[in-house]
Amino acid sequence: MISFKNITLKVHRQTLFDDVSLQVADGDKVAVRGASGSGKSSLLKCAVGALPVAGGSIRIDHLVLSADTVAEVRARIAFIGQEPVLGAENVRDALLLPFHFKAHSDNKPSEGRIAQLLERLHLSSDILEKPCKRISGGEKQRIAILRALLLDKTIFLADEVTSALDPESKAAVMAELFRPEITLLSVSHDPGWIKACNRIIEISNHQLTESVTDPQIGNQKSAIKNRSTGGAP
Amino acid sequence: MSSDLSILSLLSMYALMLLPLAVFLYLQLGIARQTVIAVVRMTAQLFLVGLYLKYIFQLNNPFASLAWVVIMLLVANLSILNKAGLKRGLFFWRSLTGVAGSTLFSAGWFILVAIRPEPLYDARYMVPIVGMILGNCLRSNVLSLERFYSGIRKNENEFMTYLMLGATLREAVRPYLRDALKAAINPSVATMATMGIVSLPGMMTGQILGGAMPMEAIKYQIGIMICIFTAMVVAALVNILLSMSIAFDDHQRLKPGVFI
Structure with missing residues (x-):
């Protein structure tokens, strides 16, 4: 469960969110949309304590995000950025990177598990020995997702993670992240991805507006427009 | 012991500085003024330290x-x-x-x-x-x-x-x-x-x-x-x-x- 309560967020003295709240229940698949610069990525970042909020509180499951809990919160959440950083020389080292940290050093995955996940994400096992600099953007995105899956996390914050993927790879990624036990808060422009989400949140005028579900993309836009005009002060 | 440099000998060393300064001026590098200031500072600071150290060593x-x-x-x-x-x-x-x-x-x-x-x-x-x-x-x-x-x-x-x-x-x-x-x-x-x-x-x-x-x-x-x-x-x-x-x-x- 992810809960944002009365969050005010300022980045470089610019207000991105003004007293907004959002509840994401276990198993929810939420897509966040909005104009560029509206704060979609920042919303995800503040949930993992990567950006300081000016007001309000954030809760992940039973943990209220604070200096004392931030490590545990980060341990529960898989955060996959728009341009994921692998942080190692080659792909195998990148996948095993978190297991070098004390927090995960006891849960090192088996070769079999890695091979199985590679296959599920449509990646060849040759990729393990490749330098991270030499793999494509789409492969990087899937490696970052695979790494999060190896950590057995159930809360995923995903920022445009299918932007560089072909349709087959995208389907493979969605099959993993839309499993019922996974709670997903995502930023996406991809119609297929948004359609698969059970909730859609629109960011406009520093506020979050929940859109009607099960939408035809065209109708939905107008529904949100009406709402935000109606709600404007 | 080494032979102490006389004031004249030291002046001859400053004369050597004219060579790089001439290069700076000719090429209009715009650092001639800074260089002169740096040399003056170096001289003043080292003389002061020299004086100070002389007393420090004497006092011990x-x-x-x-x-x-x-x-x-x-x-x-x-x-x-x-x-x-x-x-x-x-x-x-x-x-x-x-x-x-x-x-x-x-x-x-x-x-x-x-x-x-x-x-x-x-x-x-x-x-x-x-x-x-x-x-x-x-x-x-x-x-x-x-x-x-x-x-x-x-x-x-x-x-x-x-x-x-x-x-x-x-x-x-x-x-x-x-x-x-x-x-x-x-x-x-x-x-x-x-x-x-x-x-x-x-x-x-x-x-x-x-x-x-x-x-x-x-x-x-x-x-x-x-x-x-x-x-x-x-x-x-x-x-x-x-x-x-x-x-x-x-x-x-x-x-x-x-x-x-």
């Missing part, structure tokens, strides 16, 4: 020498923070601890364990040895602090990724710490490796010009190189570790307000 009083050492430490510390682009008010005491601790430790080792002069606090040893160590620590500390924090700032996404993957602050900064220390230490390793072939070190040359036997001079040179190296490594590491507790907030984010 441990407190007077120590006072001079403290001044050198304070100036070096401020200079490190300024050049590394870090706020003085925040880091002053922490970096002073690193610089002073490591310098005094390795200078103390050299003087008390290896040289053992009579008296132990002899200003002729204490002041120049501390000065040489400090001068070298200064460069490596600026380099390591600057590299460390700019490494994290430039690779903020990577640094945050480490934290998101469960790294503690110490684990997340390790790659930048390694880079920073290597950057600070590599030049000194290279200097040691070529010393005597590519360059004749300043202290040894100075001693020889001052009338010392070469074999005597090289032993001091070896001693001081090891002192400088040890102090440099310790100061760079201690400074980074001590600065971390104020440079990051309680969510392990780099505070924006720590840089000038």
